[in-house]
Amino acid sequence: MPMVRSDDPLWYKDAVFYQLHVKSFCDSNGDGIGDFPGLTSTLDHIASLGIDCVWLQPMYPSPLKDGGYDISDYTSIHPRYGTLRDFDCFLDAAHARGLRVIIELVLNHTSDEHPWFVDARRSRDSPHRDWYVWSDTDDKYRDARIIFLDTERSNWTWDPISRAYYWHRFFSHQPDLNYDHPAVREEIWKVMAFWLDRGVDGFRVDAVPYLVERDGTSCENLPETHAVMKDLRARLDAHYTGKVLLAEANMWPEDIRSYFGDEDEFHMALHFPIMPRLFLALRREDRTPLLDILARTPSIPASCQWALFLRNHDELTLEMVTDADRQYMWDEYATDPRARLNLGIRRRLAPLLNGDRRQIELMTSLLMSLPGSPIVYYGDEIGMGDNVALDDRNSVRTPMQWTDGLNAGFSSADPERLCLPLVSDAQYGYTAVNVTAQQHDPASLLNWTRRLIDVRHSTPVFGRGATTFLTPGNHAVLAFTRTLDQQTILVVCNLAGTAQTAALELGHLGDAVPVGMFDGRSWPRLTPDPYLVTLGPYEFAWLHLKRL
Numbered sequence: 001m002p003m004v005r006s007d008d009p010l011w012y013k014d015a016v017f018y019q020l021h022v023k024s025f026c027d028s029n030g031d032g033i034g035d036f037p038g039l040t041s042t043l044d045h046i047a048s049l050g051i052d053c054v055w056l057q058p059m060y061p062s063p064l065k066d067g068g069y070d071i072s073d074y075t076s077i078h079p080r081y082g083t084l085r086d087f088d089c090f091l092d093a094a095h096a097r098g099l100r101v102i103i104e105l106v107l108n109h110t111s112d113e114h115p116w117f118v119d120a121r122r123s124r125d126s127p128h129r130d131w132y133v134w135s136d137t138d139d140k141y142r143d144a145r146i147i148f149l150d151t152e153r154s155n156w157t158w159d160p161i162s163r164a165y166y167w168h169r170f171f172s173h174q175p176d177l178n179y180d181h182p183a184v185r186e187e188i189w190k191v192m193a194f195w196l197d198r199g200v201d202g203f204r205v206d207a208v209p210y211l212v213e214r215d216g217t218s219c220e221n222l223p224e225t226h227a228v229m230k231d232l233r234a235r236l237d238a239h240y241t242g243k244v245l246l247a248e249a250n251m252w253p254e255d256i257r258s259y260f261g262d263e264d265e266f267h268m269a270l271h272f273p274i275m276p277r278l279f280l281a282l283r284r285e286d287r288t289p290l291l292d293i294l295a296r297t298p299s300i301p302a303s304c305q306w307a308l309f310l311r312n313h314d315e316l317t318l319e320m321v322t323d324a325d326r327q328y329m330w331d332e333y334a335t336d337p338r339a340r341l342n343l344g345i346r347r348r349l350a351p352l353l354n355g356d357r358r359q360i361e362l363m364t365s366l367l368m369s370l371p372g373s374p375i376v377y378y379g380d381e382i383g384m385g386d387n388v389a390l391d392d393r394n395s396v397r398t399p400m401q402w403t404d405g406l407n408a409g410f411s412s413a414d415p416e417r418l419c420l421p422l423v424s425d426a427q428y429g430y431t432a433v434n435v436t437a438q439q440h441d442p443a444s445l446l447n448w449t450r451r452l453i454d455v456r457h458s459t460p461v462f463g464r465g466a467t468t469f470l471t472p473g474n475h476a477v478l479a480f481t482r483t484l485d486q487q488t489i490l491v492v493c494n495l496a497g498t499a500q501t502a503a504l505e506l507g508h509l510g511d512a513v514p515v516g517m518f519d520g521r522s523w524p525r526l527t528p529d530p531y532l533v534t535l536g537p538y539e540f541a542w543l544h545l546k547r548l
């Protein structure tokens, strides 16, 4: 059961998030494309998983050349997904169940089909000209890297209509807005207010580091970019309460830290560097990569919170690792070259872990117990697979698998009309992996995940507690305590595929009795001596330290 209180402005600290694409979730009208009425009809599934907040992928009108991150109208719904009324109905239905909803705020760029850009490129004198970043040459801002390495050669693209170059950090069909222009900042605030007034609970703010560009810099994380966000946050705080801003800044921990500001910028930020290190630590059977990055992670202000994830709608990005670690990750997790994209791996959780239930559970337990709020990527709760035959990141955006019937229960359309083909291979296809079958199987991954979230929700310690890592000699064992007020939870994990023993220094915790949070089983009482634990392959335990 959700433990998130409806009137607590810090609700996001206790929340479990669920990220999904409307397009791929449930189709209500049989056109092969998921839509808001369909999504509304699936809220039981989301709520019964124990989710507190849904994060929607972009649902705006868009030519859909980048999964909707190429917006052509900020204050409407893509007709494929329904109407604004359908959106409102969904939001009401979600709220009625105590679920919150955050949406995407793509503020760095628009689609080149957005009327602002259409006007801007019409002529050098058009009213929207300065809403975008133009140059007569393509040699400004040379120190800015190219992000979509596999598709883009430059951050400048020649516009034959107005005979000038325009700036874009992502695809060339996504011109960057010019945040030096006050009208742009004003307009984006109006967009935020439009959705906040409809009742959304916040935004996942896309591609934050790139808002402002300056010559002689990397054009990332500039003070001017922080100023834009601080201004938007101040306006948010002046007009609304209980809303959340979640930053997408794929950066090193110290740079992400800057987006929390002094509690005057973002409430939350995705912790990008932890993610690949969870996979590194697992495959190397050594906690070191994880502990190193956590040691490098600065503390954050009291009202702020990290957002943790294992997989999302993008490739598993390997930007924030060394060249050697990136190669190791590719060698271990992307043996099929088609699985590689830019500096990453476009695969889902279950196939990355060879479908090994023990490894999936271990990784999910870390997602739910490390400091921060967890985000579950739709379908990972049932162990959905991917399809690297599809282009770009569509490999991990295939329709949700509800049943083993026609189109996995996702749509009644002819299969060839689906927005993306269903995964249909023997191991991960919908006849083998679907919600309904797992619903009826008490031992399924779905029911296991529900139980895990339930246990997480049984205490505020995971969302709010302090974290201390232990350093037993056996590096295959990851052990840490989470503490809040008088409560301490001990988490122990075996990252190895063989049984491991470790001696934990827990003398400072007195003579408490560790009690398993899943099975209620008591472990031997702590003593001043090192505490010996033996864990089976990939086994983990969450132990409440009780003064019995």
Ligand code: GLC
Pocket: 066, 067, 069, 070, 106, 170, 206, 207, 248, 313, 314
């Ligand atoms: C973010 C999104 C990604 C998108 C990019 C450009 O990184 O997560 O999906 O392609 O922004 O908008």
Ligand code: CA
Pocket: 027, 028, 029, 030, 031, 032, 033, 034, 035, 080
């Ligand atoms: Ca539809």
